[in-house]
Amino acid sequence: NHAAAAPAPQTETDLNLDPYWMPFTHNRYFKRQRPLDRLLVSAEGAYYTTVEGQRLFDCLSGLWCSSLGHRHPHIVQAVKTQLDKADYIPAFQVASPDSFRLAERIAAVAPGSLNRVFFTNSGSEAVDTALKIAVAYHRLRGEASRTRIIGREKGYHGVGLGGISAGGMVANRKMFAPLMIPGVDHLPHTHNLKEMAFSRGQPAWGAHLADELERLVALHDASTIAAVIVEPMQGSVGVVVPPLGYLQRLREICDKHGILLIFDEVICGFGRMGDWFGAQAFGVTPDLITFAKCVNNGTVPMGGVIATDAIYDAFMQGPDYMVELFHGYTYSAHALAVAAAHATLDLLHAEAVPQRFAELGRKIGDAVHGLKGEPNVVDIRNCGAAAAVELAPLPGQPGLRGLRLFEEGLKRGLLLRFTGDTVAMAPPVITTDAELDHMIEGVRACIRAVA
Numbered sequence: 001n002h003a004a005a006a007p008a009p010q011t012e013t014d015l016n017l018d019p020y021w022m023p024f025t026h027n028r029y030f031k032r033q034r035p036l037d038r039l040l041v042s043a044e045g046a047y048y049t050t051v052e053g054q055r056l057f058d059c060l061s062g063l064w065c066s067s068l069g070h071r072h073p074h075i076v077q078a079v080k081t082q083l084d085k086a087d088y089i090p091a092f093q094v095a096s097p098d099s100f101r102l103a104e105r106i107a108a109v110a111p112g113s114l115n116r117v118f119f120t121n122s123g124s125e126a127v128d129t130a131l132k133i134a135v136a137y138h139r140l141r142g143e144a145s146r147t148r149i150i151g152r153e154k155g156y157h158g159v160g161l162g163g164i165s166a167g168g169m170v171a172n173r174k175m176f177a178p179l180m181i182p183g184v185d186h187l188p189h190t191h192n193l194k195e196m197a198f199s200r201g202q203p204a205w206g207a208h209l210a211d212e213l214e215r216l217v218a219l220h221d222a223s224t225i226a227a228v229i230v231e232p233m234q235g236s237v238g239v240v241v242p243p244l245g246y247l248q249r250l251r252e253i254c255d256k257h258g259i260l261l262i263f264d265e266v267i268c269g270f271g272r273m274g275d276w277f278g279a280q281a282f283g284v285t286p287d288l289i290t291f292a293k294c295v296n297n298g299t300v301p302m303g304g305v306i307a308t309d310a311i312y313d314a315f316m317q318g319p320d321y322m323v324e325l326f327h328g329y330t331y332s333a334h335a336l337a338v339a340a341a342h343a344t345l346d347l348l349h350a351e352a353v354p355q356r357f358a359e360l361g362r363k364i365g366d367a368v369h370g371l372k373g374e375p376n377v378v379d380i381r382n383c384g385a386a387a388a389v390e391l392a393p394l395p396g397q398p399g400l401r402g403l404r405l406f407e408e409g410l411k412r413g414l415l416l417r418f419t420g421d422t423v424a425m426a427p428p429v430i431t432t433d434a435e436l437d438h439m440i441e442g443v444r445a446c447i448r449a450v451a
């Protein structure tokens with residue numbers, strides 16, 4: 001019984017909320033409310049427990065990262081065992097054997113010739129690493145003018161300076177304009193309510209939007225463009241699903257013009273799309289993949305970049321005693337993160353997690369579209385084992401209905417994730433039919449409550 005196991009409730013006055021500047025959070029609202037239902041103290045399986053002992057169903061697998069559910073004994077044991085052997089092992093000029101083994105295992109499940117793995121600590125670092133690799137790759141091959149990055153409107157590539165430059169979420173960019181990398185341009189986003197609202201899975205409309213890349217090539221010239229970066233499925237903005245044929249078309253145009261294609265798979269990677277990566281799920285092989293989150297079930301920070309052999313080989317020049325890529329992090333391939341990743345991969349294989357996500361995705365798709373017709377629902381989207389319900393904003397107060405819905409969810413034992421007035425759902429793979437029903441019916445009740 002989780003409620004009984006929770007520590008004694010703390011009084012609100014025990015906790016000084018002021019010093020902690022919370023990330024991506026309305027600090028003033030939160031600290032004024034002092035919401036005990038948002039103070040989480042333990043996690044197990046598909047549930048969090050609040051400081052008051054309330055259980056919350058984890059509708060988004062943490063922040064898309066704990067796809068197996070929390071504290072799986074195999075992962076917990078692997079991290080504990082590693083701690084008893086070594087806490088920290090540097091990654092520059094020395095390495096743990098397990099880092100090599102992990103890279104091999106990740107390469108084995110990546111598509112095509114994406115066989116070379118560079119480790120970071122987060123998705124943001126993975127993105128900035130991939131952009132650096134892309135630009136340096138062209139330079140090493142004698143095409144130093146290829147420096148431009150093409151991102152996409154509404155894209156989310158983390159919060160590093162490269163990621164916000166290539167990204168297309170305006171609030172994440174507008175304060176920081178002078179810090180952004182120069183020469184970036186953006187493809188149009190593919191979110192069009194008029195043409196694709198309530199599509200099930202991939203929308204039939206919109207592949208032609210990839211042709212905008214030809215327009216950008218015509219505008220800037222291919223000789224200035226290093227790479228295109230997109231999320232195969234856009235998660236953070238609220239599950240924006242690639243139109244049928246769209247990613248294929250991007251691949252063709254990149255190939256035609258010698259542009260590298262980067263898939264930011266920080267959310268899609270390691271099962272969520274019903275295959276190992278979005279690349280396989282959508283049948284398009286990029287040149288670089290960024291990953292993070294589910295690589296070790298969110299247990300210890302870890303991210304990385306998977307590059308093709310050809311990209312790696314381009315760096316292997318000059319005297320071999322010299323460093324080829326002047327880039328890396330103190331905590332690249334951190335021993336605890338590596339241990340957690342090995343255990344996670346064990347489970348992803350042994351429990352056929354990508355396939356089970358495909359199955360869960362079908363159920364989520366069936367269930368979530370049953371919310372059509374509820375008040376203010378303007379769109380429902382699903383892709384792999386992820387779904388989103390978009391609500392019309394309250395007049396003049398964008399985002400407030402989403403916040404209210406999130407708060408209604410807490411009352412009903414659901415930890416929901418909202419972005420603007422869109423609520424996203426991506427529960428862990430262990431979600432039972434009853435829990436899925438509880439989540440969807442809970443969201444229905446919340447939608448009615450905020451009508």
Ligand code: PLP
Nearest residue numbers: 122123124156157158264266267
């Ligand atoms: N890229 C994508 C596609 C993401 O969804 C995210 C996080 O949600 C990131 C990058 C950033 O990852 P992190 O928060 O680990 O830096």
